[in-house]
Amino acid sequence: MRFIKNKGTIPDSLKSDKTNEIRKEVIKKQSYNSKHNNYYKKDDIKEKLKGVYENKCAYCEKSLLDWYPNVEHYRPKSIYYWLMFSWDNLLPACPQCNTNKGDKFKLNGTKVVYEEELLEEIHNDIENYNAKEKPLMINPEVDNVENKIKYEKTGKINSYDDRCKYTIDICKLNRDDLVERRKKVYDDFERRVVKLKKEFKVATKEEIKKDIEARIKQETSKFIENAFNEGVEFLLFRRYIAKEFLSEILR
Ligand SMILES: [Zn+2]
Known part of the structure; x- marks a missing residue:
């Protein structure tokens, strides 16, 4: 859980029209499939995450050199489907940490709901979400x-x-x-x-x-x-x- 001071700029594919379209589909259905999943796993996203995290898992700090990292959602995409393509919700994780965490995300505050936020508004909004929800899970980019x-x-x-x-x-x-x-x-x-x-x-x-x-x-x-x-x-x-x-x- 090495602290990440600066995550840098948002990868282009997270800002694309196609990602916006895919996100709208997910929001409409409140569910996703492998087609939708491909859009948060684009190469530029993975490469950027690997660089920022120096090829290590965001949670356990194990090297990810031996495999391509899982792109993990800090706020689980099954619950926070509208944050599926938010830059500040994506972390690189080893398969073990990713699987262990799954959909677990306990709160000390009040759960937020979808409020029709646009794609461009949800890349750097984690502090607002955290202030309301007070999640127990550590986020290496915040904590x-x-x-x-x-x-x-x-x-x-x-x-x-x-x-x-x-x-x-x-x-x-x-x-x-x-x-x-x-x-x-x-x-x-x-x-x-x-x-x-x-x-x-x-x-x-x-x-x-x-x-x-x-x-x-x-x-x-x-x-x-x-x-x-x-x-x-x-x-x-x-x-x-x-x-x-x-x-x-x-x-
Ligand atoms: Zn790990």
């Missing part, structure tokens, strides 16, 4: 939750914040494959440092000790660098480890 999320060295993600807890629960962000992948990031780094620390202990020559110290420093710098490299997987996890556990590993 910066970095300081509300805690991780364990075991790769588990936790939070005391109700909205974060809801999102972790709904997307199943503690599912086995994710926990293992995050744990591996920690374990690999710790193993390398521990090995160097052992070598340091048994080293007798001053120049060898100095060399080992430099290598530990290098490993640490690389880990911190990756924690701020937007293109790397599990950025929030890496930053949390750097902040909370680095001194413990280096001790």
Whole structure:
């Protein structure tokens, strides 16, 4: 759930006459089929989402390099059919997060209904919708939750914040494959440092000790660098480890 500061301009295909026509059909029927679905999955939309999200899932931060992302609707299209082609309602997600989330979208406020908004009016309106509905689901383009999320060295993600807890629960962000992948990031780094620390202990020559110290420093710098490299997987996890556990590993 890396915070996205700027989603940039609306992809052309979301502004096209054809998309407008397709949207009108969806609104009229209040339902959609695969023909309609194609219009929020156009290449320019997927490419833009991949770029903004650095090829990572909006919810779990797993790399999407191995497959083309699912275009996920923050507000489910089955309920908010008129927002099916809204730029600020589209996020890239891995198939697991997308499936887990499904149509779940719990509110603390009052649900909005369709009020004959035009296509050009619904691309940057999320803050108005959120103010009325107060959704529990985190949106990485609106909510910066970095300081509300805690991780364990075991790769588990936790939070005391109700909205974060809801999102972790709904997307199943503690599912086995994710926990293992995050744990591996920690374990690999710790193993390398521990090995160097052992070598340091048994080293007798001053120049060898100095060399080992430099290598530990290098490993640490690389880990911190990756924690701020937007293109790397599990950025929030890496930053949390750097902040909370680095001194413990280096001790
Ligand atoms: Zn995901």
